[in-house]
Amino acid sequence: MNYLYYPGCSLEGSALEYNLSTIAFMEAMGIELTEIEDWTCCGASAAESVSHLLSLALPARNLALAETMELDADLMIPCSACYLNLRNVAEKIKKEPDILNEINTVLKEDNLELKGDIQVRHLLDVVATDLGADSLAPKIRKSLDGLSIAPYYGCQCLRPYTVFDDPEKPTTMEPLINVTGARVHAWDMGGKCCGASHMNTKMDVGMELVAAILRAARGADAVVTVCPMCQMNLEAYQKKISATYGEDLSMTILYLPQLIGLAIGLSDKDLRLDLNLSITESFRNKLNNDCVK
Amino acid sequence: MNQTAMAENKAITISFPEELSEVQEMVRACIQCGTCSGSCPNEFAMDFTPRRLWRMVLMGQKDDIFKSKTFSLCSSCYYCTLRCPRGLPLTEAMAALKQIAAKDGLSKYKQSSLFYKSFLESVRRHGKVREMEFMTMYFTAMKSPFLPFRFAALGMRLMGKGKVHIQIPSKGEGKLKAIFRKVEEMEGR
Ligand code: SF4
Ligand code: SF4
Numbered sequence: 001m002n003y004l005y006y007p008g009c010s011l012e013g014s015a016l017e018y019n020l021s022t023i024a025f026m027e028a029m030g031i032e033l034t035e036i037e038d039w040t041c042c043g044a045s046a047a048e049s050v051s052h053l054l055s056l057a058l059p060a061r062n063l064a065l066a067e068t069m070e071l072d073a074d075l076m077i078p079c080s081a082c083y084l085n086l087r088n089v090a091e092k093i094k095k096e097p098d099i100l101n102e103i104n105t106v107l108k109e110d111n112l113e114l115k116g117d118i119q120v121r122h123l124l125d126v127v128a129t130d131l132g133a134d135s136l137a138p139k140i141r142k143s144l145d146g147l148s149i150a151p152y153y154g155c156q157c158l159r160p161y162t163v164f165d166d167p168e169k170p171t172t173m174e175p176l177i178n179v180t181g182a183r184v185h186a187w188d189m190g191g192k193c194c195g196a197s198h199m200n201t202k203m204d205v206g207m208e209l210v211a212a213i214l215r216a217a218r219g220a221d222a223v224v225t226v227c228p229m230c231q232m233n234l235e236a237y238q239k240k241i242s243a244t245y246g247e248d249l250s251m252t253i254l255y256l257p258q259l260i261g262l263a264i265g266l267s268d269k270d271l272r273l274d275l276n277l278s279i280t281e282s283f284r285n286k287l288n289n290d291c292v293k
Numbered sequence: 294m295n296q297t298a299m300a301e302n303k304a305i306t307i308s309f310p311e312e313l314s315e316v317q318e319m320v321r322a323c324i325q326c327g328t329c330s331g332s333c334p335n336e337f338a339m340d341f342t343p344r345r346l347w348r349m350v351l352m353g354q355k356d357d358i359f360k361s362k363t364f365s366l367c368s369s370c371y372y373c374t375l376r377c378p379r380g381l382p383l384t385e386a387m388a389a390l391k392q393i394a395a396k397d398g399l400s401k402y403k404q405s406s407l408f409y410k411s412f413l414e415s416v417r418r419h420g421k422v423r424e425m426e427f428m429t430m431y432f433t434a435m436k437s438p439f440l441p442f443r444f445a446a447l448g449m450r451l452m453g454k455g456k457v458h459i460q461i462p463s464k465g466e467g468k469l470k471a472i473f474r475k476v477e478e479m480e481g482r
Contacts, residue, residue, distance in 0.1 A: 009422045016456050040420035040469060045369060046409035049391040054476045058416070061472065105479065109471035158386065159371035167375050193334040193370035201405045205338045205366060236447055276453050 001129065004066050004075040004118070005033040008082035008228075009041050015079070015228030017275035018255045022123065024270045025257040029131060029139070033076070036066050042085040045197055054090065057106040059085040061166050063120070064112040078123040078257075080156040080227035081196075082167065087120040087161055122157045124172060124226045124256065125164040133175035141265030143181035147286060149259065150185035150220040151177060152213070154230040155193050167191065173224065173256065180263035185220035189213050194233040210234060211241050214249040221283055222252035224259050231255060235278040252283040254277075261285070312393050313355055319386040320347045322379045329373035329383055335366040343373060343383065350386075359397075364390035365405050407431060413473075420468035424457045 003026075011019035012234030040060055043058035063086055067077050077083040093100040093116045151173035160169040167171045170191050174184050186221055192213060210233050217223050225231045235253040242249045258271045266289075273279060323344075330342035339362065341349065346363045356366070367387035373386045394402035395409065411431035415422045425448065451457045 009424075012421065014451055016454075016457050041416040041422050043416070044412065044413040044422070046416075048369075048388045049405065050395045050413060051476060051480060052389070052392060053480055054413070055388075056471070057472055057476055058469075061469075102479070106472055106475045109475045110469075126387045155370040155372075160374045162375075167371075181299045193368055193372070195334075196368040196370075197408070198335075198366075201408050202338075202366065205335060208337070209334055209368075238452075275456065277450060289363055293426075 001030075002032045002034065002071065002073045004069060004071055004073050005035045005072070006042075006062055006066070006075060006077045006082060006086065007035065008077065008079040008229060009044070010079055010228035010232075012237070014232055015255075017258070017272035018078055018228055018231070020275075021255055021257040021271040024266055025261040025264070028264055028266060029135070030045070031131075034069065034071055034073070036062060036069065038065060042082045044081055044085075047085075048143070052141075053102065053106065056089055056103055058102045060089045060114050061107060061110060061112060062086060062146045063089060063116070063118060064107055064114040066118050066202055067115055068112075074121045076120040076121050076123055076126050078226070079099070079229070080154055081120065081228075081229055083120065083122045084156040087163075087167065088120070089114075090120050091161060106210055119185060122164070122226070124153070127256065127260070128172035128176060129141075129164055133179040134262065136176065136260060139264045140179065140181070142263055144259075144263050145181035145183075146289075147180075147182040147221045148185045148219065149177045149180075149182045150187055150217045150223045151190050152217075152223050152225050152230060152234070153190045153194075154225065154227045157226060158191050168258050173226075176256070176260055177224070180260060181234055182221075182259075182263075186218065187216045187220075189216040191242050194230045196229060196233075199233050199237065206233065207237065207241050207244060210237065211245050214238065214241065214251055215247075217251050218249075220251070222254050222259070222284060226256050232277075235276065238278055250278065250280055252279045254279075312389070313350070313353065313358075316350050316386050316389045316393075317353070319382055319389065320350055323347045323351065323383060324379060326378060328378060332372040333367075334370055335368055339363045343387075347386075348381075351392075359394060359402075361398050364404050365394070367391075381420065403425050405468050415429075417469050417473045418467060419464075425453050446478070 007019050039062050041058060043055050047055035047058055077086060107114060155169045158165055158170055177184050181225060193209055195206035195209040231253055238250050261271045325348060327344045327346060330336055330344040333343050336342055341361050341363045349358050362385050369384050371384050374382060377383055395406040408431050412422055412427050414430060415427040
């Protein structure tokens with residue numbers, strides 16, 4: 001199997017470990033990723049807050065570049081915000097040909113033209129649908145039994161385009177967690193919102209949303225995410241949130257490829273667990289402990 | 294009402310009235326059922342619920358809409374869009390209001406829009422966002438000596454992990470200049 005790959009800006013910065021663990025995991029699964037040459041920012045949540053046309057043109061540039069690579073493969077994206085931005089263009093131009101014309105008027109300035117024949121897929125979709133627990137099972141080298149894992153999906157891989165999971169009660173991560181030997185932490189926060197960029201512009205509101213998620217995760221050993229923005233919101237402000245609400249809300253937060261990567265025998269060095277901002281002592285102990293064989 | 298709200302109590306003029314009518318088209322079929330309000334994770338912090346905001350949009354109450362902080366509190370979770378029984382593109386309608394506020398430089402929305410504009414400026418220059426550069430531009434634009442403080446600790450942690458680096462804002466190669474210029478021309482900004 002072969003995929004075109006769009007890492008996006010965060011994966012070269014604050015979410016470096018998501019990039020590196022994704023590459024390591026895919027390689028171990030025998031999957032080839034081909035990064036889009038000369039890719040640029042998708043506009044994140046900034047473009048849609050400032051200009052509608054820009055919020056289409058920035059992701060469209062990357063889709064057009066992907067088309068020029070002439071590879072018969074789907075495009076895989078690990079960041080939910082990038083995924084939604086690129087997917088949004090792919091969906092919109094199917095329904096409204098006028099938009100495609102407008103986009104191409106802009107892209108012409110960069111000598112590019114968008115046709116719209118590439119499938120845009122989220123990393124979770126690829127791992128859950130194309131790989132699936134069945135293809136992971138024979139590769140498990142280290143059972144994570146004894147761990148309880150809370151799957152956190154966030155918003156933008158689930159909504160508004162309901163492609164591979166139930167947007168109200170997502171479940172696609174559960175078989176992937178079970179196959180590692182770990183238990184799924186029972187909660188109903190998987191598809192709830194982490195506040196996205198509220199942590200930067202409206203911190204008090206963002207903290208409220210994140211606190212509710214961390215509180216519900218209590219009892220789990222780790223929360224697993226599939227988006228750098230969710231990951232950052234959940235892991236980076238735990239001290240401040242704990243102090244504000246007067247309760248201990250510290251929690252290990254991992255990216256999905258890190259968790260399943262551990263189970264197929266990749267080392268925490270391969271998966272760059274050293275780069276995560278919140279891995280608790282007790283999680284590390286459990287991971288190195290005999291209860292995890 | 295707090296003091297800033299009082300100071301802003303003068304009439305708000307939007308220089309793009311036709312754009313509010315685009316938002317009106319988006320929510321024209323609203324039946325005021327309140328599903329959007331009940332689904333919104335940020336409703337607790339809003340001064341008007343989403344349902345009331347859509348009513349205000351349909352009534353053309355632009356002063357109230359842009360004095361309210363409701364649209365700026367939308368974190369694009371798409372729950373309302375998913376659940377609206379009329380299938381209305383509500384998250385996009387929230388974004389359309391943000392775009393009007395950003396264009397008109399409305400003071401209530403200043404902090405968010407400076408954040409986004411700094412981000413995009415970094416993208417325009419380099420093609421990709423340089424996280425530290427964009428933060429520096431944002432703080433400079435906010436002219437707030439207290440703001441960087443809030444992020445200093447996180448910045449240090451990320452730097453310690455070698456994930457971000459101190460970046461003095463630079464001109465860059467202007468990789469996306471042509472695209473940005475064309476968009477501005479087509480949107481008549
Ligand atoms: S859910 Fe839709 S129809 Fe119901 S109040 Fe909100 S916008 Fe109107
Ligand atoms: S998309 Fe925005 S307005 Fe709609 S429910 Fe989510 S946060 Fe609220």
